[in-house]
Amino acid sequence: MLSDARNPSALDPTALYRLRDGAYAADLVLAAVSKFDLFDWLVHHGPVPAVELCEAMGWAARPADVLLTLCAAHGLIERFVEADDLVAVSEFGRWHLSGDTSFDLRPYYGSLAERPGVAEFASVLRTDRPAAWASAAPNGAPGSDWSGRLSDPHFAAGITAAMDARGAFLAPTAAQVLRDLPIRRLLDIGGSSGIYAMALLEDRPDAAATVLERSPVDDAARTLLSSRGAGERIEVVTADMFADPWPHGCDTHLFSQVLHDWDAERVEQLLAASHKALAPGGLLIDLDAHVDGRRTGPLPVAEYSALLMHSTPGKCWSVDELAGIAARVGFVGVEVRPCAGDRSALVFTKAP
Ligand SMILES: C[S@@+](CC[C@H](N)C(=O)[O-])C[C@H]1O[C@@H](n2cnc3c(N)ncnc32)[C@H](O)[C@@H]1O
Numbered sequence: 116m117l118s119d120a121r122n123p124s125a126l127d128p129t130a131l132y133r134l135r136d137g138a139y140a141a142d143l144v145l146a147a148v149s150k151f152d153l154f155d156w157l158v159h160h161g162p163v164p165a166v167e168l169c170e171a172m173g174w175a176a177r178p179a180d181v182l183l184t185l186c187a188a189h190g191l192i193e194r195f196v197e198a199d200d201l202v203a204v205s206e207f208g209r210w211h212l213s214g215d216t217s218f219d220l221r222p223y224y225g226s227l228a229e230r231p232g233v234a235e236f237a238s239v240l241r242t243d244r245p246a247a248w249a250s251a252a253p254n255g256a257p258g259s260d261w262s263g264r265l266s267d268p269h270f271a272a273g274i275t276a277a278m279d280a281r282g283a284f285l286a287p288t289a290a291q292v293l294r295d296l297p298i299r300r301l302l303d304i305g306g307s308s309g310i311y312a313m314a315l316l317e318d319r320p321d322a323a324a325t326v327l328e329r330s331p332v333d334d335a336a337r338t339l340l341s342s343r344g345a346g347e348r349i350e351v352v353t354a355d356m357f358a359d360p361w362p363h364g365c366d367t368h369l370f371s372q373v374l375h376d377w378d379a380e381r382v383e384q385l386l387a388a389s390h391k392a393l394a395p396g397g398l399l400i401d402l403d404a405h406v407d408g409r410r411t412g413p414l415p416v417a418e419y420s421a422l423l424m425h426s427t428p429g430k431c432w433s434v435d436e437l438a439g440i441a442a443r444v445g446f447v448g449v450e451v452r453p454c455a456g457d458r459s460a461l462v463f464t465k466a467p
Pocket residue numbers: 262265278279281282304305306307308311327328329332354355356357370371372373376
């Protein structure tokens with residue numbers, strides 16, 4: 116048993132990540148059916164560009180994009196991002212979720228329309244404002260979103276423990292995938308407990324790392340790193356990644372599951388800050404769950420994106436969206452490396 120525990124690939128918890136990360140996805144489809152009658156509308160008005168669909172439904176672009184990815188991943192719609200983001204109901208969607216046939220499941224879905232998550236998604240779709248983390252406060256209550264609650268040391272400790280637990284499998288498996296990269300000085304932005312920095316230093320005895328974290332997560336990170344004997348090689352810098360200067364001169368920057376918490380404007384701000392602070396020729400690694408270029412899946416990522424869209428200003432970004440932003444701020448090229456747990460690492464380079 117012990118040897119299995121030391122070999123993460125022997126006990127792959129991907130199914131458990133999917134269960135947890137997909138917890139909100141059904142509520143989003145229930146909202147589309149019961150609050151907006153999406154598939155029946157598409158039967159009568161589609162195919163339409165997503166922007167017209169949003170206008171008709173009163174939806175904001177970000178949550179609508181997440182919903183369309185999820186519907187496409189379930190085979191309920193067809194989506195063509197390359198053609199004006201044209202959206203059409205599929206035969207499967209028309210058959211079972213519109214009034215067009217006698218196999219209409221809408222009343223069955225409607226019987227769950229009173230679930231709190233369904234109302235929350237209807238509100239996020241209309242307002243683009245995140246709902247409370249884990250639906251733990253009335254919709255839109257001030258400071259109830261994930262980022263607002265991180266200032267509370269008790270909540271921050273719980274989230275840091277959660278990120279650390281997730282990383283026990285993801286960090287060493289990602290480090291294997293990134294083993295060949297010439298990392299000597301790593302900056303792990305929003306690095307939480309430092310578990311990814313530790314994994315990346317494991318096979319690099321001459322390398323060192325800095326975790327950049329906001330308060331009060333910074334203290335939790337320091338305590339954990341020193342209890343794991345990594346306090347000497349990994350320092351924790353307390354900083355707000357949006358407002359404070361970043362340490363300069365690192366040859367590699369890591370965003371692990373950070374960009375998915377933020378909207379396009381702030382993602383661009385973070386990538387620009389990274390480009391500015393990185394050493395020439397340096398690498399930027401984005402480790403995350405990424406939607407495919409056509410924004411039609413994969414299903415586990417589309418489901419996770421629903422959770423993130425519910426309670427953060429972010430979503431699971433597609434490889435193409437991030438590559439576009441990275442190119443705009445000056446990075447060259449992108450290499451995609453599949454990792455365990457439905458994650459992948461995007462490796463961007465700053466020109467020498
Ligand atoms: C979703 S967690 C990811 C943590 C870790 N990188 C991982 O992969 O598990 C996002 C992290 O970003 C940090 N964070 C959020 N806002 C921040 C800010 N303004 N400045 C620095 N860190 C921030 C949070 O404290 C949290 O640890």
